[in-house]
Amino acid sequence: MTQEQYLKNLSVPQGTVDVVLDTDAYNEIDDQFAMGYILKSSQKICVKGICAAPFLNNRSTSAAEGMNKSYDEIMHLLQLAKREELIPVVFKGSEKYLPDEATPIESPAADFMATLADKYSPEKPLYIIAIGAITNVASAILKNPAMKENCVVIWLGGHATWETYGAFEFNMKQDIAAARVVFGCGIPLVQLPCKGVVDHFATSKYELQHWLKGRNELSDYLYENTVEEADSYAEGKPWTRVIWDVTAVAWLLNDNNRFMNARLIPAPVPEYDGNYSYNQNGHFIKYVYDINRDALFEDLFRVLGE
Helix, strand or coil, rough: HHHHHHHHHHHCCCCCCCCCCCCCCCCCCHHHHHHHHHCCCCCCEEEEEEECCCCCCCCCCCCHHHHHHHHHHHHHHHHHHCCCCHHHEEEEECCCCCCCCCCCCCCCCHHHHHHHHHHHCCCCCEEEEEECCCHHHHHHHHHCCCCHHHHHEEEEECCCCCCCCCCCHHHCCCHHHHHHHHHCCCCEEEEEEECHHHHEEEEHHHHHEEHHHHHCCHHHHHHHHHHHHHHHCCCCCCCCCCCCCHHHHHHHHCHHHEEEEEEEECCCECCCCCCCCCCCCEEEEEEEEEEEEHHHHHHHHHHHHC
């Protein structure tokens, strides 16, 4: 790929694009918003597949259980959104994290992405939106290095570069080896950092109630699921929730920088100690540094409420 084409692929694309979503959909309440947004943005986004990503926290007993719960949640959301035609292109992902930076984890999701990428080119890339641990994507790249030419990865992962322990963010720290593969391989990469950037994208019970409740099955589920989760730790108190993962989808809809601003930076290197290191002569990635919170929520609520 020429440098000119590489930089073009780091820009917001024009026209309809083909997309694979890689999601740990059961991990939190925000993946569901992102899935709803992508499923209802068909004028811009053609969904070619959805992959279940692993996760391990208090909602799962293992990475494998987290992935399987995410797979089930994807199926549930497709039914709520009345997009059951996509069920044949939902794939189970990795049941564990990369053991090192050279060994892929076999899974239907990794095989699917690695194979699908060969149908694309630098001039017409496949866009992969990743909103969980990057294990499936890294495994696919290790299995098919041509993905570096034929794909663009958009990942919500890591914290802002100026944060101490910037690599010690949930999606990134689960599989640092996978993050190092993706950041280091030279694939066009858009990074949406969590703390320091995307944490600005928060909403409240009453805003969700006003804009989503009673609109349709999917919007009711999103409202009720978020309120139930927030009330489990803050009932009777003021609360807001960050709807992190929506921002990764919004990158593809970011015409004229209406939802966010980004700049080119040399790719940071996620280190195993939780910090970033830097090679100022390294390849560029696109780094989102600002979210237009109100503009994005206006569009999200409009789309989900339809």
